[in-house]
Amino acid sequence: MLIKDIKLLDRDFKVHEHQNVLVEADRFKYIGSELPEEYAGEVIDGKDKLMMPGFYNTHCHLPMTMIRGRGEGLPLHDWLEQAMFPFENRMKPEDCYYGALLGIMELISSGCVSVSDMYFNIIDIATALHESGMKGNVCHGVTCMDPSKKIEDIKGYRDTLSLMDIVRDWSDDRVRVDAGLHAEYTSTEKLIEKMSGLAKQNGMIFHTHISETRKEHEECKSRRGGRTPVQYMESLGVFENPVMCAHCVWIEDEDKEILARHHATISHCISSNLKLGSGIATVYDFLKRGINTVVATDGASSNNNLNLMEEMHLVSLAAKGFFRDPTMLLPADVLRMATINGARAQGRTDCGVIEEGFRADFVIVDLDRPHLAPLHDPVSNLVHSAQSSDIWMTVVDGRILYKDGEFLTIDRERVIHEAKKRAERIAAELSEAGMK
Secondary structure, rough: OOOEEEEEEEEOOOEEEEEEEEEOOEEEEEEEEEOOOOOOOOEOOOEEEEEOEEEEEEOHHHHHHHHHHOOOOOOOHHHHHHHHHHHHHOOOOHHHHHHHHHHHHHHHOOOEEEEEEEEEHHHHHHHHHHHOEEEEEEEEOOOOOOOOOOHHHHHHHHHHHHHHHHHHHHOOOOEOEEEEEEEHHHHHHHHHHHHHHHHHHHHHHHEEEEEOOOHHHHHHHHHOOOOOHHHHHHOOOOHHEEEEEEEEEEOOOHHHHHHHOOEEEEEEEEEEHOOOOOOOOOHHHHHHHEEEEEOOOOOOOOOOOHHHHHHHHHHHHHHHHHOOOOOOHHHEEEEEEEHHHHHHHHOOOOOHHHHHHHHEEEEEEEEOHHOOOOOOOOOHHEEEEEEHHEEEEEEOOOOOEEOOOOEEEOOOHHHHHEEEEEEEEHHHHHHHHOOO
């Protein structure tokens, strides 16, 4: 594939004009102003377009697309108990497969090339990712509050081991397995140590929710002798692994020091945190301390979409409003969180930038739109003006997944039909049981 005469965003988020990019197999072969001679492959005209790294959605629950719009107006814990858990208890593996594909369609059409997903029925979610051509780090949000239960008997733990075996047989490493723990408040000490040990033994990323709400944070301190979730997990060896910490809205200064010291990642879910009334994480402070901070949507049931471009816009605005300082989180800072930082958080060291030798994961943005003119500052326009509908093409490992409104690896009509049918079935079951 040859992309001719296109604007290109480099790793420092500077724009280069009139670039030619040659992709061979899954890598960038050449990037520069010269044109390869006598090229016989697919040629894409870059006129009025911009090429940039794809986005990384670093905390999501893909099949929650099936629950979009339920439980509106409830705080997190009521929302979980009254709206989410009853619906999820009726979701079958194939429901999760189609719900995941629905979410994948939403992601790739808004420029996302990889997702860190936490849910259940993870084999079906991983299969959906594998078939779609997208990248993903998949984990089960394992829970257990019974200290007498054998960890080996927990389905989420067994599914994690099974999925590890399955992905080893796949022809590439697009789909990876993380060690998942739902949260401190849904776990025993034994479970946390087991999942941390599994991650350490296999070189996996440990993915968990941390201090999403004040209630969660303060109740942990009451249970754990004054220790916060971060401090408690550090005492159990969790941070001996690379850790993806979702939310971190209520973490304290000592927590931030721990996360920085252990090179952990904080996945910032601004839309979900605002919608559920959880608060606003102090992202600028995280970045100042050198904590790898990334952007995520959370699930479509608490957002209610999977649009990384909208997240970037909100991340920048919320930081400026919270600190009352318009110089905080400039466009390049936010783009770095959504691209390079996200690739690093997933352990994808050869991804996240457009450079020769790196994996060919990128998006092309159509700049010929009224809301993107004039183009005084393309980087500012990407964060503050662009819409997901401006994504013209999404490419993963050199393979075009989405182009000009068309999904090239997913049957759009079938997925939407199946998702609607299955969501209606579960809603009817809940209604028959006298539940909203």
